[in-house]
Amino acid sequence: MLTPVLASLTADIAATAALPLTSAHTLPQAAYTNEAFFKLEEEKLFRAGWLCVAHISELPNPGDYLALELLGEPLAITRAEDGAIHTLSRVCPHRAMDILPGSTGFPRKGHAPNLLCPYHFWSFEMDGRLRGCPHMQEAKDFTKAEWPLTAVRSDVWNGFVFVNFDGAAMELAKCYRDLDAIVAPWNFAQMSIAITMDWDCPFNWKVMVENWMESYHHIGAHSTTLNRIMPGQNTWIEPEHPHYVHAHLPYTAKLQAEVEEAAARGEAMPGFLPISGLSGGQSKEWGLFTGYPFFMFLTMPDRLLWYRLLPISAERCKLQTITLVSPETMASPELAKMIEEESVLLRDFHLEDMEVNEAVQTGLRSRYAVRGRLSHLEEPVWLIQRYLAARLAGAYPEKASRKPYYGLRTV
Ligand code: FES
Ligand SMILES: [Fe+2]
Structure with missing residues (x-):
């Protein structure tokens, strides 16, 4: 209303x-x-809608990432081991720290074998899966597979990486199909x-x-x-x-x-x-x-x-x-x-x-x-x-x- x-x-x-x-x-x-x-x-x-966040030349190799803030959300655009591009929330699923702090408001590029939260050293694969979490063995029913970084819907059109926050936008390729030729x-x-x-x-x-x-x-x-x-x-x-x-x-x-x-x-x-x-x-x-x-x-x-x-x-x-x-x-x-x-x-x-x-x-x-x-x-x-x-x-x-x-x- x-x-x-x-x-x-x-x-x-x-x-x-x-x-x-x-x-x-x-x-x-x-x-x-x-x-x-x-x-x-x-x-x-x-x-x-679809918001353009990156060009794939900014992430040429697995392990490359781009940190940026969009609509108040800290995001990481990453290239995983298999070459796929992902857009992840940088909010740590442990105690909510921004895992790549130090925003200037402009995108920041980096390269790392994995994403490491500086607070308690939980680490994440470039596709967002939780890889390591020290001293969590006593936590009852805790399964690593259930604690990834949150993925934001993302797609690539002609080399440009886009995100769609609500997950419901029309397919990106369809939106821009008439521009392809x-x-x-x-x-x-x-x-x-x-x-x-x-x-x-x-x-x-x-x-x-x-x-x-x-x-x-x-x-x-x-x-x-x-x-x-x-x-x-x-x-x-x-x-x-x-x-x-x-x-x-x-x-x-x-x-x-x-x-x-x-x-x-x-x-x-x-x-x-x-x-x-x-x-x-x-x-x-x-x-x-x-x-x-x-x-x-x-x-x-x-x-x-x-x-x-x-x-x-x-x-x-x-x-x-x-x-x-x-x-x-x-x-x-x-x-x-x-x-x-x-x-x-x-x-x-x-x-x-x-x-x-x-x-x-x-x-x-x-x-x-x-x-x-x-x-x-x-x-x-x-x-x-x-x-x-x-x-x-x-x-x-x-x-x-x-x-x-x-x-x-x-x-
Ligand atoms: S808040 Fe990220 S490891 Fe604790
Ligand atoms: Fe102008």
């Missing part, structure tokens, strides 16, 4: 999301600031992490995801960077999907011509080594995706960008911006130089986003915040609203009418 405040907020969101895109406006500010509403999102969106050339599972940057984000998770998905802001926030190569008015959006939103960010005509000329000369564009097997369109655009609720990734002709978001409260998240590259790039003698150059670009445009996201949260906290109108270029913001409203009602967004559909433009 919802409190009156949450009931009215939820009704407002449902009414807002039901508007056609031409009449769309922003959500009530409480959707970005209210802690009780954040808890409701945790239950209806996060715990009931689109992302196939990148071969995500074979990629490796080249650059990771940590960010403390004093803003709501939807501020991040909305900013990630709409390119209208290229005109302002990225006026001297991204807007020069991908103006927002060229952006177009794929039809609504129940599990993700997919936007295309084509290069300017000038840059597209440069890509074609370089290809004709057999040369690569600046950056990492190009991904092979891309379609003509994919080699001249960025593909922007959010798997609901917050699996954010960006396919580029030479790399994959992945944003690992860890929401903490209504107004705070931890974020890692992660660049993955192909095996060919990892083997290149130029790798260190490429990383140095590309890190500058990545930091610069993400700093531009950090600045606007922090300032938007400041505005959303103000008593003068209003319900703004949306441009047609903010179609992804409207689609995210429709996802939010549907999940709050226990459903998935239906494929929206394509009217009005703005489609591909050329500038």
Whole structure:
């Protein structure tokens, strides 16, 4: 049973999301600031959905683990002896200690023959089974097999590890099946992490995801960077999907011509080594995706960008911006130089986003915040609203009418 405040907020969101895109406006500010509403999102969106926690290249060998905190839960993502990936609660089944203490809020990597609780030295296999427990021989009816670390439902899609806390989400492979062919050339599972940057984000998770998905802001926030190569008015959006939103960010005509000329000369564009097997369109655009609720990734002709978001409260998240590259790039003698150059670009445009996201949260906290109108270029913001409203009602967004559909433009 919802409190009156949450009931009215939820009704407002449902009414807002039901508007056609031409009449769309922003959500009530409480959707970005209210802690009780954040808890409701945790239950209806996060715990009931698939949350991306790791890339398998972070756990290449048996015994590798990644410790992270998600929705207040200390978790360990592990690779067991047989190569299988597991997601385990780090809460010791003895006296509840976090078996990998020392959280900084950002994921921590490690390698060990087993997981050892520092309190009384109970030890666990990488699949969670209790392996050793000193001085427990007098405990009546105590059977080691009955005291594993708790497993959280977990699955892998194209090299990305996901968790589903409530254990009831639709199969991960089904949710993202329609993306498989689109992302196939990148071969995500074979990629490796080249650059990771940590960010403390004093803003709501939807501020991040909305900013990630709409390119209208290229005109302002990225006026001297991204807007020069991908103006927002060229952006177009794929039809609504129940599990993700997919936007295309084509290069300017000038840059597209440069890509074609370089290809004709057999040369690569600046950056990492190009991904092979891309379609003509994919080699001249960025593909922007959010798997609901917050699996954010960006396919580029030479790399994959992945944003690992860890929401903490209504107004705070931890974020890692992660660049993955192909095996060919990892083997290149130029790798260190490429990383140095590309890190500058990545930091610069993400700093531009950090600045606007922090300032938007400041505005959303103000008593003068209003319900703004949306441009047609903010179609992804409207689609995210429709996802939010549907999940709050226990459903998935239906494929929206394509009217009005703005489609591909050329500038
Ligand atoms: S709390 Fe972990 S061994 Fe005692
Ligand atoms: Fe941006």
